[in-house]
Amino acid sequence: MIDYQPAWRRYRIWRSLAILVWLGFFPVTYLAGVIGKHFDVPSLFIVAALVWMLFMASTVAEVSWVRCPRCGKTFAVKMFFNLLPPVFVRRCVHCGLAKFSNG
Numbered sequence: 001m002i003d004y005q006p007a008w009r010r011y012r013i014w015r016s017l018a019i020l021v022w023l024g025f026f027p028v029t030y031l032a033g034v035i036g037k038h039f040d041v042p043s044l045f046i047v048a049a050l051v052w053m054l055f056m057a058s059t060v061a062e063v064s065w066v067r068c069p070r071c072g073k074t075f076a077v078k079m080f081f082n083l084l085p086p087v088f089v090r091r092c093v094h095c096g097l098a099k100f101s102n103g
């Protein structure tokens with residue numbers, strides 16, 4: 001039997017990072033705004049927000065287009081768009097492999 005756990009471990013890391021990045025958007029931009037106001041750099045807020053949004057987009061893209069360890073196709077997205085957010089998909093949309101299973 002093939003062990004899929006290293007692939008799932010990688011997925012869990014990216015998923016956790018994506019959740020942390022989403023939750024951290026408002027605190028980070030608020031902190032950048034406060035620091036920018038203190039040091040008289042008003043553009044720091046905009047720069048921090050834009051950089052953080054790029055960070056959010058890249059982590060969400062990584063979670064969305066994760067490859068199924070069994071079939072090698074995208075786990076949660078069959079076409080370009082999927083109605084269910086990829087985090088909530090429980091089985092591979094191509095081969096039916098259950099999330100976090102070994103086959």
Ligand SMILES: [Zn+2]
Nearest residue numbers: 068071092095
């Ligand atoms: Zn699959």
